[in-house]
Amino acid sequence: MSRVTRFAGRDPGPAARVTGFIAHLRSNGLRLGVAEAETALAAITEIAAISPDESRRALRAVCTGCKEEAVRFDALFDSYWMDAGRVKQKVIKNKSSTISEDVHSSRDAKGQDSSGAGSANAPDDTGGDAESDGTGKLISSEIRNLSRKDLRDMVRPHEIATAELVARRIGAALRDKRSRRRRTARKGDRLHFRKIIRHSLATGGEPIRLLRKHRPDRTRKIVALCDVSGSMTVYAQVFLAFLAGLMRADTHADAYLFHTRLVRITEALRDKDTMRAIGRMSLMADGFGGGSKIGPSLARFADTYAKRFVDGRSVVLILSDGYDTAPPEALANALAKLKKRGCKVIWLNPLKGWDGYAPIAAGMAAALPRLDLFAAANTLGDLAALEAELTKL
């Protein structure tokens, strides 16, 4: 099917042209249906449709639903209505900042899911071997690893099944106690008047049975950020299985990988086929096992995704060893910004399990005062054991 990309001169009337325009917007990623087409038609009858500016404003009010769409709308409007039949390369301007401060949607300004940004890199052509297999060296490196690792080699399906159980238990342990909407309960702290009145009718207005209501616990949303830099390679297996399990157990959870860059892997991990999900993730985790820039990655997270996905009911889970090549202030600032969203921040450090470990890595030391919980985790067992700690949060 050919895509409608511009105003067609042979269209019989305004209705056909407007529906053509809606189809044009739809093919460019705006979610519009028949109802919007109807509203758009109604809208242009209410204004001086002969004036392009006025029509543009009216159609923008009807057809867009968030700031990114409103920004793209002008270019789409021009390409459909204003090119006088000329076929031209469709160029859609992109704002330099793809994600706005005030508007939140899971699509970036290009209208594409922000997760699928990874691309395959060729090995660098200096001839040097960029591959760094996890040798357990605990030095942070700045080099981006340009080789790709297939994560399917690292994660096995049965581990994901176990991880799923662990993730489910962790999800259950993380409950939000603050809730203002009350529900009927046997032992509640408030009277449930509506029910009492109903029941008291039977006893001539004497409220004999006092029914109560309480604040139910709310589930918290888990946002997991996993460090996959070189120093973390040994632990990646556990954490990646955990992420995959988490995504299957909790439909509201959100997952990211970072090394020198930050990648959102939520969509990829939601793939029904477990191994395909891991495969998709490894395509995105390009640069896996390279250097680590925790501070800048978290800052990027706080500036972009966090504004949409992190709120007072979120728990941000950072899985990292804290070896950062960026200055520690960057990490401290990023965490401070993240905390402002009202979320809880939990840092799980695999090294903490070691005897005599002290968080002396500059980054870790800077982060400590801003964490709600700093705990060890090397294995799925350790993660499961966190349950008790998490209920206290």
Next chain:
Amino acid sequence: MSYNALQSDLAKQGYVASDDLAVALHLALSLERPLLLEGAAGVGKTDVARTLSVVRDTRLIRLQCYEGLDAAQAIYEWNYQRQLLTIRAAAEDGETGKAVEQRIFSREFLLERPLLAAITQDTPPVLLIDEIDRADEEFEAYLLEILSDYQVSIPELGTITAKSKPIVILTSNGTRDLSDALRRRCLYTYVDYPSRETELAILKARRPDIEAQLAAQIIGFVQKLREETLEKTPGIAEMLDFAAALMGLGIADLTDDPTILQSTLTTLLKTQSDQAQITPEVAGRIAGRAA
């Protein structure tokens, strides 16, 4: 009525609306659809509703959203105390249960909250649902029925349909992603910080006695200040406070006295780190560039 007429009506009440906003408002009125306004705090989203209610000479019903807002506070609640008393009184009089039930679950015993109040007015009011992003997702679901059909279902009483369709304006600061279902039902406009000309017009509308030179300096200063990376960018309300402070102190020129300029900055900068960032030197530099 075209959008220009609406725009000038708003301007008469001291609200300078951009063309985008005026067209969207005009459509919201003529198509009877809710209008969702999104934008940073302090760009005049709430004020649109207030001014519109003055222009249309109707009631403004405001629902301030917050986390945990529930139906009992937003839509309706039964008047329990009165119900209890009535049941007791009826028992004394020997009224039958069925009749009492009929009576205590009638409109007389219903306490109207903003949303129900908005659809039971004789003349269409302006319903302002402020900071919808602060309420939780469940509350958005409540809103959907009201926004699409203008009706409220009460289990004991049945469905109450709107006597007149209210003019609904929703505002959002974007602290949370709103659901697509809600966005679909609304017309949408992103309200940005005003341009230099618009802001100057706003200042002149609100403060007709201000001197032209000072007004231009204030707007220049605030516009430049917005380009700095601040935690809380000053909005229009802050700009007006700033102007009021300067006028109250009898300042005629921003560059005259750096100490006074610095002390009036408290009206624009609302966090400690922002105040630390804009030192007297920085403020002086911005004022110099703005002049």
